[in-house]
Amino acid sequence: MTTKASNRGAAIEIRSITKTYGDFRALDDVSLHVEPGEFMTLLGPSGSGKTTTLNVVAGFTDLTSGTLLVGGKNVVGVPAHKRNIGVVFQHYALFPHMTVGRNVAYPLTLRGVGKAEREARVLRALDMVKMRDFAHRYPSELSGGQQQRVALARAIVFDPPVLLMDEPLGALDKKLREWLQLEIKRIHRELGTTFIYVTHDQEEALVLSDRIAVFNRGRIEQVGTGRELYDEPSTLFVGRFIGDSTVLRGGARSDGTGTALKIADETVTTPRRLSGDVTPVMLLRPEKLSIRRPGQPAAGQNRLSGRIAEAIYLGSGSKYEVALGDGSLAIVRSSLTDESFKIGEQVDLWFDGADAKLLADDASAETTLT
């Protein structure tokens, strides 16, 4: 924090990293490039390899094969304490026998920073997380949110070019979490450090990140901005994991003009086609579906009939779950000005075939979501 320039983030280059435990592949050929100063989030379900990736970058876990560059230097084999990478843990990990001030001063003491400069930097770091008045408290005298802010101060006080955070807000309640998300975002902006952030909460990922890497079963399914992942998911898993979605599957047929699916006794079509020997499914975002009473037409050439299974009032509108003819559930959002529907009512859903994403079916997309 002495000068802005010393504080630039470092690029991180993960190349084909594999980590095995016995026969089990916790990470399977993972590659990821993080730009200097970027806020990258690793998102994925439990056990998908997010923490393992972070631990490999931090140096807590050895990799089985692959290369890891931080700031252009190969750090494979460099022990954690020589990597100069800040880490914030879900469980705070503050030293209980040291005051807040001494906790934050710890990395500076190790680096031989003189007393005067040390104190100034500790205060600046505590200022940044708004914990200046707590320097003389012990961690046990702080709330969870306060402890995590101190842990954050301790991780940034030595100006690491990279900061790793593993579900830092996981143990906090929703209100506090949302506030701290904004604080973390502000700190990232002020520092210019490269952040890698782990979460399994897609909303949190969308709020914070420049880009998101979606993990599934030890692999990265897709890397992109939140908008890219929402609008252009490259796999069914990503489409299902980010935002609400409706998946249509059944009796797929493709020809020169596009693809047709049969849902119970109704047929829907899209001009898109998939190449290769895969079963296509359609993925639809809630806002691409229009909900109407039977007989009232709407835009779009595809119509599916169903019955309202669940109606959720959202304030700005309503969300409906509609049971389709084949028993699957469609998710539709309607705005305030639209009519409202009751549970059990018969409705028609309309959509434009061009708005449907055509993706290869993947059974794991449904099972690993929970």
Added chain:
Amino acid sequence: MEMKPLTRAVLGLICLLVGIWLVAPTIVVAPMSFNGVKSLAFPPRGFSWQWYENFVTSPDWSSSFFNSLKIACLVAILATVLGTLAAFGLDRMRARPANLIRMLLLTPMVVPGVVLAIGIYAVYLDARLVGTLTGFVLAHTILALPFVLIAVSANLEVFDKRLETAAASLGAGALTTFRTVTLPLIAPGMLSGLLFAFATSFDEIIVSLFITNPYLRTLPVQIFASITRDADPTVAAVGTILLCVTTVLIGGGMLLLGRERRGRS
């Protein structure tokens, strides 16, 4: 549930009796140490400090006291170092072999003292360790080690190893991490182990009786020798001093252990 007054009275009486029974031998010693005449009969007659004086001035008593002090200090240090290392090793091993080794290390607490004494004596005869400082320190350390192991292990169980990972991420190497994070957090366990080890050695009698000789006597051995020879109330004075010392040490050790448990829960 409400207790009937009678039940309460009977229960109280029983508790009182058991209590008296448990501490009676201890409270008998203290008055006898102030006996006015040279007799171990109870109750004592008269009052005097002469037996304490005798303890301080007689070379037999004071040299055995300093022997015990020296041995106990060495044992406390040796057992604490070894016991802490063992606790660390076992903590970081796979559970199965660790449990086996732990049981092995704790056997001195279970094996009858006299059996241990015979074994040690037999080995010491060959090794010429009977009546030597080294012999006493080694033998007492065997007996004291389990206390350190238990105290430090209990402390390590509540020690959050993730703090060591955090220290590494902040730039601390293994040794620095141990010195600045691990050691301060397990110090209470080590200190209580140290006190128990000291007390164990300081009042050890069974093994000491076997490996003693006229040139090296510990305080408990001296007490035993004295009381089998004549009825000298000096033993009561020494006993009272021993009682005070061990009570303070063990009490301190227990307090440390208890605080550690409470502090982390």
